[in-house]
Amino acid sequence: xxxxxxxxxxxxxxxxxxxxxVTLQVEKGELVGLIGPNGSGKTTFFNCVSGFYTPDEGHVYxxxxxxxxxxxxxxxxxxxxxxFQIPRAFRELSVLQNVLLSQxxxxxxxxxxxxxxxxxxxxxxxxxxIDFVGLTHLIExxxxxxxxxxxKLLELASALMxxxxxxxxDEPMGGVNPTLINKITDLILELNRSGRTxxxxxxxxxxxxxxxxxxxxxxxxxxxxxxxxxxxRNNDEVLEAYFGK
Amino acid sequence: xxxIEKAGSMGRKGGVQTKWVLSVALLVLLxxxxxxxxxxxxxxxxxxxxxxxxxxxxxxxxxxxxxxxALGNAVFFSIGAYTSTLFLVKANMTPWLGMLIxxxxxxxxxxxxxxxxxxxxxxxxxxxxxxxxxxxxxCFANWRFVGGAQGISLPLHIGSFxxxxxxxxxxxxxxxxxMAVFITVFIYVLDRSRFGFYAKAVxxxxxxxxxxxxxxxxxxxxxxxxNAFFTAMVGTxxxxxxxxxxxxxxxxxxxxxxxxxxxxxxxxxxxxxPILGAIFVFxxxxxxxxxxxxxxxxxxxxxxxAAAIFVVLVEPNGFVALxxxxxxxxxxxxxxxxxMEVGGVEG
Numbered sequence: 177x178x179x180x181x182x183x184x185x186x187x188x189x190x191x192x193x194x195x196x197x198v199t200l201q202v203e204k205g206e207l208v209g210l211i212g213p214n215g216s217g218k219t220t221f222f223n224c225v226s227g228f229y230t231p232d233e234g235h236v237y238x239x240x241x242x243x244x245x246x247x248x249x250x251x252x253x254x255x256x257x258x259x260f261q262i263p264r265a266f267r268e269l270s271v272l273q274n275v276l277l278s279q280x281x282x283x284x285x286x287x288x289x290x291x292x293x294x295x296x297x298x299x300x301x302x303x304x305x306i307d308f309v310g311l312t313h314l315i316e317x318x319x320x321x322x323x324x325x326x327x328k329l330l331e332l333a334s335a336l337m338x339x340x341x342x343x344x345x346d347e348p349m350g351g352v353n354p355t356l357i358n359k360i361t362d363l364i365l366e367l368n369r370s371g372r373t374x375x376x377x378x379x380x381x382x383x384x385x386x387x388x389x390x391x392x393x394x395x396x397x398x399x400x401x402x403x404x405x406x407x408x409r410n411n412d413e414v415l416e417a418y419f420g421k
Numbered sequence: 422x423x424x425i426e427k428a429g430s431m432g433r434k435g436g437v438q439t440k441w442v443l444s445v446a447l448l449v450l451l452x453x454x455x456x457x458x459x460x461x462x463x464x465x466x467x468x469x470x471x472x473x474x475x476x477x478x479x480x481x482x483x484x485x486x487x488x489x490x491a492l493g494n495a496v497f498f499s500i501g502a503y504t505s506t507l508f509l510v511k512a513n514m515t516p517w518l519g520m521l522i523x524x525x526x527x528x529x530x531x532x533x534x535x536x537x538x539x540x541x542x543x544x545x546x547x548x549x550x551x552x553x554x555x556x557x558x559x560c561f562a563n564w565r566f567v568g569g570a571q572g573i574s575l576p577l578h579i580g581s582f583x584x585x586x587x588x589x590x591x592x593x594x595x596x597x598x599x600m601a602v603f604i605t606v607f608i609y610v611l612d613r614s615r616f617g618f619y620a621k622a623v624x625x626x627x628x629x630x631x632x633x634x635x636x637x638x639x640x641x642x643x644x645x646x647x648n649a650f651f652t653a654m655v656g657t658x659x660x661x662x663x664x665x666x667x668x669x670x671x672x673x674x675x676x677x678x679x680x681x682x683x684x685x686x687x688x689x690x691x692x693x694x695p696i697l698g699a700i701f702v703f704x705x706x707x708x709x710x711x712x713x714x715x716x717x718x719x720x721x722x723x724x725x726x727a728a729a730i731f732v733v734l735v736e737p738n739g740f741v742a743l744x745x746x747x748x749x750x751x752x753x754x755x756x757x758x759x760x761m762e763v764g765g766v767e768g
Contacts, residue, residue, distance in 0.1 A: 226632070252634035264629035266622050277622050281634045289615050289643070338634065 177240050179204040179373045180225075180256070180342045185234035187217075187224050187397075194220045196397045197234070202342060202375050207368040209388035210377045211408075213418055217397040218377045219261060222344050226258035227251040239341055253282045255341035257334075261350060261377075263327035267320030271311055274319045274330055275302040278337035305333040309363060325356040332363060345376045349383055361387060385409065393417065451598055455591045462711075464590040468662070470703045471597040472655055477684040477695030478604045479651035484681055485689030486611070486620040487644035489539065492677045493550030496557045497649040499671040500527040501656025503561070506573055506666060509584070516585040520657035524650040531649030532642060539641045551674055558672040572667020575660060585661040593662050600658070601696075604651055609692050620644070624690070652680075682725075686732050688739025697740040701728070 178201040187195040195217045202208045212218050224231040227248040236244045243251050252258075257278075266274050279298045306312055309329040314322065319330060328348055335343050348364065349357045357380070365387055368374055378384040384391070385405040393401040393408060395417040401408055408414055458464055476494065483491045504526055505519025538549040562570040578584035587593065611617050623630045623637045630637055660666045679702075687698020702725065709721035736743040 228628070247636075248628070248631040249634050249636045252632060258632060260629070260632070264626055264632070266625045266629065268625060269622065273618070277619070277630065277633045277635065281636070284615070286643075289619070289640075291610060291614050293614065294618075334633070 177204070178202060178237070179206070179239060180375065181235075181237040181240075182221075182225060183235045183237075185221065185224055185236065186232050187220055187229060188232055194397050195224065195231070198394070198397070198399050199234075200392050200399065200402070202373060204341075204373055205368070205371050207364070207374045207376065207387060207389055209384040209391040210375060210394065211379075211381070211384060211391055212394035215396075216394040216417075218394055219346060220397075221394065222258055222346055222377065225251075226256060226344065228258075249281070252338065252340075253280070256344065257338045257340035257342070258344040259328075259331045259335060259346055259348065261346040263324070263331050265319035265322065265327050265330055268318055270316050271306060271319055271322070271330055272299075272302055272315050275306055275333050275337050278334045280338075302333075302337055305336045308336070309333045310359070325352040325360075328352055328356075328360060329363075332360070336367070342373045342375065345374060345378075347377055347379060349378060349380045357383060448602065452595075455594055461590060464594060466704055466707050468590060468594050468597050469707070470699055471594070471601045472659070473680070473683055473699040473703045474601045474696050475597070475604050475655050476652060476680045477687065477699050478601075478608055479648045479655070480680050480684050481608060481689050481691075481695045482611075482644040482651075483641070483648040484684055485691070485694070486617060486624075487641045488620070488624040488690075489641055489645070490543075490547040490681065491550045491645070491648070492547050492674065492681055493554035493557075494648070494652050494680050495672050495674065495677040496554050497527045497531060497652040498656040498659070498676070499557070499561070499666070499668075500530060500649075501653025502660040502666045502671050503567055503573075503656075504653070505657040506575060506660045507567065509575065510573060515583050516657055516661050517583075520654050523657050524653045527649040527653030527656075528646040531645045535642045535645040539638060539645060551677070554672070554674045554677055558668050558674070561672060562668040568667070570668060572665060572670065575664040575666075577664070586664070593658075596658060600654065605692065605696065612692050616640070616643070621690075682729055686729055686739055688741030688743075691739075691741045694739050694741040697744075701740065 180202040182201065183199050185195055185198040186193070198217075198221060200208075210218055210221065220229070223229045225236050227243075227246050227250070230245045234244070235242060238251075238254055238256050241254070243254055243256070246254070266277065269277070276294050276298065279294060279302075303312070303315070306315055309332050311322075311326060311329055311333065314326065319327065322330060332345075332348070335345075345364070348360055352360065361383055364374060364376070368387075376384065376388065385408075388405060390402065390404060391408045392399055393411070393414050395413075400413045400417060401411045403411070454467065455464065458467065476498070480491065480494055483489050501520065501523035504523035505514075505516045508514040508519040508522065509516055534553060538546055538553070541549055561567055567573070575586075576584075578586050579588050580586070619630065619635050619640055622633075623635065623640060627637050656671065659671065663670075683698040683702045684695045685698070686702060687696065688694030705728075706721045706725055709724060713720050732739060732743070736746065
């Protein structure tokens with residue numbers, strides 16, 4: 177069964193059709209890229225899937241269950257984690273606390289929330305994920321002191337803490353220095369190999385073509401191509417969308 | 422690295438210990454205060470100051486932690502006052518039980534109200550609560566069953582525990598002291614629980630918090646309900662202490678605003694802020710009114726307003742932050758800030 181299935185997703189802002197009947201799917205364990213020129217609707221697509229916007233039409237299924245139009249927090253708890261293009265770390269909270277905010281919330285009852293601290297099991301898990309992304313030396317540091325690239329790593333650790341079925345990454349390499357790009361790429365690949373499912377928006381073609389098994393191309397809110405990296409590279413419509421006729 | 426960490430945690434332990442010693446000393450002092458302060462007027466000020474500590478602490482939950490500037494707490498206060506008083510007058514029920522029923526009823530009302538108004542953001546929420554306050558006040562003033570604009574005088578049963586009435590102010594003082602200590606400890610625990618942890622996250626970036634699966638709406642509802650519960654209990658106490666309630670004494674929007682201002686001036690979203698605020702604001706208003714009242718009507722309000730403006734300009738986070746800043750500049754404790762542990766995580 178598909179981990180994520182989107183059918184006929186449409187979103188309009190006034191007269192502008194930002195997304196026009198977008199249909200795509202991501203299989204469990206896949207790493208799929210979503211590319212397209214600026215303003216093609218990639219982030220709007222993420223916003224509609226993750227509950228930030230309510231789509232006007234269409235359906236979103238997570239592991240076969242419909243999540244269309246659910247509030248963000250519910251979609252997150254259902255198993256879909258979405259990162260933002262500009263990292264939204266909690267600047268005044270420490271790295272560890274940032275990660276721990278992703279602990280499971282659905283099972284918490286009133287007593288847990290009012291009187292109990294996060295269990296040691298979860299704290300240790302959080303520390304493991306921080307170690308995985310290589311931020312252990314900054315564990316007590318307020319997230320606001322981290323560099324842009326480190327915040328992307330923090331976002332990845334926070335995503336893992338949620339143990340989601342599907343991870344949506346919005347430009348994980350955007351504004352990151354080349355060394356760190358390699359590191360983030362390696363981490364994503366390693367996670368994918370261990371069974372994590374990704375849908376990644378990325379502008380860095382070299383990187384996304386290198387890691388994605390399949391790609392979807394959006395242009396003006398319409399899916400214009402789908403296929404493996406090689407197919408996409410040779411697709412005339414894609415070249416036209418990027419470079420014009 | 423490890424050595425530094427150890428030293429840091431030891432330093433903190435020392436700090437925590439002094440904090441505990443100071444708290445216990447303060448508590449003993451407060452418990453003994455009725456032996457030193459005999460004048461009825463001064464005792465009255467003490468009781469009211471403590472009352473405002475509780476009210477500001479309750480408001481701290483919704484205003485400070487949940488970040489929603491609620492300006493209708495007089496409604497919850499009067500729900501408490503009216504519920505217990507009506508049960509007392511009409512059914513001869515003890516106010517102790519009435520206090521609990523009033524608290525629960527008030528929490529239920531806050532949940533219903535919050536279901537609608539907590540969807541509003543910022544100023545809109547504040548305005549909606551002011552409107553609610555006024556609506557309830559006008560309704561109560563025209564509602565026969567609750568005494569209308571004339572209000573209700575409580576029946577006299579002086580010197581009775583069952584009726585929560587005493588001729589002496591001491592029992593009232595201890596009730597209020599107990600409530601003040603209770604709610605402060607409650608908030609201290611909450612501050613370090615997941616509630617405090619999540620609330621801080623929601624206040625920093627609500628969308629990012631939702632994106633982590635935190636239901637900010639539920640968190641606000643919880644804070645609003647707890648605020649309503651505690652505020653209502655103080656309402657019952659007020660009715661039993663003054664023995665007269667009317668829409669013009671308990672339902673004024675200015676009371677709602679005073680509660681919020683006390684917490685804001687002291688420093689909201691902290692455990693000790695509302696206490697400092699109440700200690701500063703209420704006795705100041707009362708003394709100024711008592712000593713200058715006749716000659717300079719309204720001077721207390723001017724000074725009070727000036728103090729509020731001063732605090733907002735100099736240190737928007739209130740007295741607590743001001744004191745912290747002064748202490749830091751004197752001792753140069755940089756570590757202070759770093760050891761600030763936010764709930765949910767040890768160290």
